[in-house]
Every structure is written in structure tokens, then in C-alpha cells.
Amino acid sequence: MNIDYWIAHFRRNGIERPEPDWDAPLDLQGKRLAKLTRSIQQFQLGDGGGPAYLIAWNRESLLTSDPGIHTLVDLWFAEEVEHSRLLGVMLARLGGRPIDNHWSFGLFCGLRKWLGVGFELYALLLTEIVSHVYYKMLHRHGGDEALRGMCRLIIRDEAGHIAFHRARLASDGRHKGKRYGRLWEALFRLRGLTAGTVLWINHRGALVALGATDREFYSTIWRDMGKFIAGLREDVVRNLGADASLSIKQECKTEVC
Ligand SMILES: [Fe+2]
Ligand SMILES: [Fe+2]
Numbered sequence: 001m002n003i004d005y006w007i008a009h010f011r012r013n014g015i016e017r018p019e020p021d022w023d024a025p026l027d028l029q030g031k032r033l034a035k036l037t038r039s040i041q042q043f044q045l046g047d048g049g050g051p052a053y054l055i056a057w058n059r060e061s062l063l064t065s066d067p068g069i070h071t072l073v074d075l076w077f078a079e080e081v082e083h084s085r086l087l088g089v090m091l092a093r094l095g096g097r098p099i100d101n102h103w104s105f106g107l108f109c110g111l112r113k114w115l116g117v118g119f120e121l122y123a124l125l126l127t128e129i130v131s132h133v134y135y136k137m138l139h140r141h142g143g144d145e146a147l148r149g150m151c152r153l154i155i156r157d158e159a160g161h162i163a164f165h166r167a168r169l170a171s172d173g174r175h176k177g178k179r180y181g182r183l184w185e186a187l188f189r190l191r192g193l194t195a196g197t198v199l200w201i202n203h204r205g206a207l208v209a210l211g212a213t214d215r216e217f218y219s220t221i222w223r224d225m226g227k228f229i230a231g232l233r234e235d236v237v238r239n240l241g242a243d244a245s246l247s248i249k250q251e252c253k254t255e256v257c
Contacts, residue, residue: 001171003068006164010075013160020086020149022093028144032209036142037096039206044087044098046105047131047154048080055109056117076164079157086150093146104198122191125165129228130196132158133220134203141210166228170235180236185229189222196221 028036054062054073063070088098108127112120132155139151173180200217207217 001168003066003072006072006167007068007075009160009164010072010079013079013157017153018149020090020146020153022089022146024145026093026144026146028094032206033094035206035209037091037094039203040087040091040094041096041099042102042105042202043131043134044084044091045100045102046108047087048077048082048084049087049098050105050109052077052080052084054117054120055113056115056120057113059117059120062117062121076161079161083154083157086153090147090150102202104202121165121168122188123195125162126188126192126195127199128158128161128165129192129224130199130221132162133196133217133224134199134207136220137207137212137216138210141207141212143210162228166232166235169232173232173236178236180229180233188229189225192221192225193218 054077063073091098108123112123135151135155135158139148139155142148142151169180172178178184196218200214204214204217208214
């Protein structure tokens with residue numbers, strides 16, 4: 001993988017980040033406000049608010065595999081910490097208080113810790129794909145200016161994270177002769193649907209209250225997984241850096257950034 005390209009990407013992404021308009025009038029009340037507050041509370045913990053780093057028992061095997069990889073992982077997780085900050089300000093705007101544990105986050109961290117760094121990277125990637133859909137739906141249905149501004153920043157960052165994982169897996173595919181065939185795809189989609197369902201169990205109330213639907217959520221995560229798989233298979237045989245950069249720009253253009 002072109003580590004220098006990705007380090008430059010993360011540094012570039014750290015500039016021109018307009019702060020959401022936190023002082024804009026808040027037009028949310030009643031059940032919609034209460035459900036959104038609970039949802040943001042959980043995301044504030046899960047998206048960079050807990051142990052915002054690799055926590056697998058064997059993470060050193062990845063971190064010491066290349067001199068630049070440590071820096072790259074640091075930059076990736078620094079963006080996750082920034083998501084937690086943004087979500088924390090949003091939570092305060094909604095009148096909510098931060099939480100320090102939740103069953104789904106505890107389970108997520110336990111699996112990452114004990115099942116090793118290979119599992120952890122896949123778990124983080126799939127969580128990023130389904131969370132990306134959550135933020136896109138929140139942006140589409142949220143109706144609050146500060147919420148939309150926050151979503152725009154996080155959607156942009158997560159598009160980069162997903163493209164980074166794609167580049168990583170493509171590089172792995174080229175070096176180890178992996179083809180990412182149908183069996184891999186079935187397993188990938190199954191794990192993605194599981195991650196998506198856990199997210200939906202916890203956040204459906206808020207998104208549906210804002211006007212989203214079950215069909216919208218599941219069809220979007222299915223489509224986004226399909227886009228990821230198709231892009232990965234192309235990247236295995238094509239120029240990595242240029243394609244990844246293009247994919248981030250296309251994602252931002254067609255979505256909301
Ligand atoms: Fe994040
Ligand atoms: Fe991320």
C-alpha cells in the first residue's frame with residue numbers, strides 16, 4: 001500500500017473543516033428530540049469516544065509491519081476522536097449528557113480485543129460502512145443545520161476511511177493473490193448485514209422518527225457494500241493511489257460533502 005499517499009491524505013483532510021453552526025436555532029422537540037439525543041449519545045461513545053485506537057491483543061504485528069503504518073493508524077484514529085468531539089458538542093446542543101458504556105459498544109470492543117487485528121480491521125471497516133449510511137440518512141432527514149454540518153464533516157472523513165481500507169485490502173490482494181471472490185463476498189455481506197442490524201436496533205427509533213425507512217437503510221448498506229466490493233476487485237488489478245483518491249471525490253460529490 002502507498003503509505004505516504006494515505007498519510008498525505010489524512011493531513012490534507014485536516015484542513016478546511018468548517019465548524020458546524022452550533023448556534024443555529026434548534027427546531028426539534030418531543031419524541032424526535034428525545035430519540036435523536038439517545039442516538040447521538042451512543043454514537044458519541046462509539047465513534048471515537050471509547051478506546052479510539054486498535055485494541056486487538058496482537059495489534060503490534062500490524063503496527064510494526066512498516067515504519068509508516070503507526071503514523072497512518074494514529075492519523076486515522078485522530079479523525080475518530082474528532083468525530084467524538086463533534087458528536088459531544090451536538091449532544092450538548094440537544095440537551096443530552098455523555099454516556100460511558102453501552103451493551104453494543106462493550107460487545108464490539110470485546111470481540112475486537114480477543115479475535116485479533118485481522119478481525120478488528122474488518123469489524124472497523126464494516127462499522128464504518130454502516131455508520132456512513134447512518135450519517136448520510138441523518139444528513140438527509142435531520143433538518144437541523146448544525147446536525148447537517150456535523151454530518152458533512154463526518155461523511156467526508158468516513159469516505160476516506162473506507163477508501164483507505166479498500167486500498168489496504170487491494171494491496172493485500174495483489175501481494176497474496178487474493179481474488180475476493182463470491183465466497184468472500186457472501187461472508188463480507190453477511191458480516192455487514194449483522195453490523196448494520198446491530199446499528200439499526202439501536203438507532204432505528206431516531207431515524208424513523210426523522211422520516212427514514214427500514215427499506216432505505218437496508219437498501220443503502222447493501223448498495224454501499226456492493227460499491228466497496230466492486231471497487232476493491234478493480235483496485236486489485238489497477239493503480240491504487242489514483243483510484244482511491246477518485247473514489248473519495250466521487251463519493252463526496254454524489255452524496256453530500
Ligand atoms: Fe468515525
Ligand atoms: Fe472511521
